[in-house]
Amino acid sequence: MPHGRHPPLSLSDPDARPTPGEVLCRLDEIPDGGALGLSYGSGVKRFKIVLFRRADALYAYVNECSHLTSPLELRPGQFLISEDGKVYCAAHGAGFRITDGACINDVCAGKPLVKVAVEVVDGAIVMAAE
Numbered sequence: 001m002p003h004g005r006h007p008p009l010s011l012s013d014p015d016a017r018p019t020p021g022e023v024l025c026r027l028d029e030i031p032d033g034g035a036l037g038l039s040y041g042s043g044v045k046r047f048k049i050v051l052f053r054r055a056d057a058l059y060a061y062v063n064e065c066s067h068l069t070s071p072l073e074l075r076p077g078q079f080l081i082s083e084d085g086k087v088y089c090a091a092h093g094a095g096f097r098i099t100d101g102a103c104i105n106d107v108c109a110g111k112p113l114v115k116v117a118v119e120v121v122d123g124a125i126v127m128a129a130e
């Protein structure tokens with residue numbers, strides 16, 4: 001690696017990913033229509049997840065924009081969510097549909113968010129096997 005260059009901070013390092021069966025939080029910790037960001041690991045080994053709740057439905061993604069790998073939120077926990085079910089990256093405005101993570105504007109150039117497999121068990125959000 002050239003002098004003075006650092007490896008990029010990965011927000012989706014598999015070594016920091018919660019293991020299947022691990023409880024992430026409770027569904028009722030996320031307001032209906034809102035989102036919750038969770039971070040695992042430390043230093044350059046991080047795995048960041050964003051959970052979106054719509055009534056009893058839950059959508060989970062790696063919290064890493066497909067444009068330049070920034071986390072989606074402006075400040076921790078402050079996601080830019082539109083009333084029509086889109087989330088916009090605070091860095092440069094890439095837009096994604098919450099229900100499937102699809103990119104909806106030119107900034108992310110067709111690259112979706114990466115889904116994270118979770119399930120709700122007795123009101124708890126649990127990592128599922130991929």
Ligand code: FES
Nearest residue numbers: 065067068089092
């Ligand atoms: S890093 Fe998200 S829009 Fe650029």
